[in-house]
Amino acid sequence: MNSKGKPTFHLIIGPPLSGKTERLMELLEEKHRLDPFSYVFVGPSGFFVREFADKFTRRVGAIIRSNFMSVDEFAVRIYSDMNPHLLHLSREFAIELLSWILDEMKDELEIDENILKSPRFIENTLDLIHDIKEALSENFGEMRLEGLDISEDILKIYEKFEKRLRDLGVYDTFDAYLEINPENLGRCEYGRYLFLDGFYDLSPALRKFLRSVIPTYEEIYMTYTEDERDIFERGATILNLFDELTKDECTGIKEKTQCMGDQRVEFLRGIFGERWMPPPDGFLRIWKFKNHHNEVKNLVRRVKKIIISGECSPGDVAIVTNDFLKYSKLFQREFEEYGVPYRLEGDLKLGESQTVRILTLPFRVVSSGFMVDLLLSMVDFGYVGNVDPKEFET
Numbered sequence: 001m002n003s004k005g006k007p008t009f010h011l012i013i014g015p016p017l018s019g020k021t022e023r024l025m026e027l028l029e030e031k032h033r034l035d036p037f038s039y040v041f042v043g044p045s046g047f048f049v050r051e052f053a054d055k056f057t058r059r060v061g062a063i064i065r066s067n068f069m070s071v072d073e074f075a076v077r078i079y080s081d082m083n084p085h086l087l088h089l090s091r092e093f094a095i096e097l098l099s100w101i102l103d104e105m106k107d108e109l110e111i112d113e114n115i116l117k118s119p120r121f122i123e124n125t126l127d128l129i130h131d132i133k134e135a136l137s138e139n140f141g142e143m144r145l146e147g148l149d150i151s152e153d154i155l156k157i158y159e160k161f162e163k164r165l166r167d168l169g170v171y172d173t174f175d176a177y178l179e180i181n182p183e184n185l186g187r188c189e190y191g192r193y194l195f196l197d198g199f200y201d202l203s204p205a206l207r208k209f210l211r212s213v214i215p216t217y218e219e220i221y222m223t224y225t226e227d228e229r230d231i232f233e234r235g236a237t238i239l240n241l242f243d244e245l246t247k248d249e250c251t252g253i254k255e256k257t258q259c260m261g262d263q264r265v266e267f268l269r270g271i272f273g274e275r276w277m278p279p280p281d282g283f284l285r286i287w288k289f290k291n292h293h294n295e296v297k298n299l300v301r302r303v304k305k306i307i308i309s310g311e312c313s314p315g316d317v318a319i320v321t322n323d324f325l326k327y328s329k330l331f332q333r334e335f336e337e338y339g340v341p342y343r344l345e346g347d348l349k350l351g352e353s354q355t356v357r358i359l360t361l362p363f364r365v366v367s368s369g370f371m372v373d374l375l376l377s378m379v380d381f382g383y384v385g386n387v388d389p390k391e392f393e394t
Contacts, residue, residue: 009214009250010221011242014257020223023257024197025056027221031193032060039193041068047345048198054315067191071199072173075209079176082184089170091126098122098129101160109153129158130174134205177205182212189216196222202237210241215249296327300334307340314341 246252289295
């Protein structure tokens with residue numbers, strides 16, 4: 001915070017692979033050494049935050065894990081504190097609730113019943129509901145939906161879905177983004193320093209949320225990828241947020257990072273660009289194998305060799321495949337055989353988790369119209385007490 005009492009918004013600007021995250025981590029380390037409870041780090045996803053936190057832990061030792069969270073988690077935490085009487089509804093449960101509502105409305109909608117039961121249609125409809133919420137928020141509650149291809153049926157579904165949320169006393173993550181009132185946030189209520197990294201664009205809802213919370217911190221640090229390529233075009237939304245906040249509410253400081261002419265960085269930047277740079281000697285190697293079994297075995301051997309030699313630790317090695325289902329079991333078997341510690345990422349979506357599926361089973365029973373096989377599953381998992389499934393089936 002500067003002498004005028006305004007928060008200071010630091011924007012760390014640079015091209016891809018120019019050390020923006022490293023610079024932000026240096027600044028975070030300074031705050032951590034002084035007071036490990038004084039800051040919050042927010043990233044775009046749980047995976048990104050976990051990777052960042054793990055790396056930061058290796059750098060400074062122990063950290064307060066609850067200070068590191070995804071932006072969804074951050075928004076829900078603040079909104080829950082403001083509205084303790086409401087319960088948060090995850091996307092998985094929101095989809096189940098929406099499928100239930102669609103089943104109730106099947107006779108009044110001009111949509112084929114088979115389409116209404118389609119998982120893809122349900123997810124797309126939930127996204128459209130969020131688009132409508134976003135449009136209403138930007139237009140201060142007026143139903144102006146220019147640019148949105150919204151049918152009368154979708155509007156009916158939206159109205160019923162919103163009413164059901166209110167009746168149940170629940171809210172979803174999107175509500176947290178849009179409905180946080182900055183006037184109800186105290187200065188430094190959630191820490192003195194806010195660090196933001198990993199964002200390449202801001203949706204209107206996310207921008208509104210950050211617009212509300214950023215001015216409550218003394219200092220804000222955020223990275224911004226400056227690149228003329230189309231894949232980074234939406235990054236201008238971050239710059240727009242910075243410009244908007246630094247007009248009156250914050251003091252703005254821009255810091256630029258450079259690539260320092262590293263050939264490896266230039267090569268990696270050129271992979272998705274128009275300017276091709278040959279890789280430096282020894283940086284990129286290509287091996288050809290007869291089949292994927294030999295491929296996996298040889299890669300695991302090489303990984304073990306560099307770990308034993310002390311060149312790196314297991315956490316420094318990443319193996320990326322284009323077919324997780326095809327390779328995951330092979331790598332798992334070889335890593336265990338060679339005694340190499342490993343961690344699989346991307347192996348199971350939350351909605352595919354056995355635990356989550358058991359918890360959401362009653363919702364699926366209702367939304368499916370009480371299908372017999374799902375009812376029997378409830379019996380199998382003990383939802384109706386100690387009942388023999390065979391007797392129940394008869």
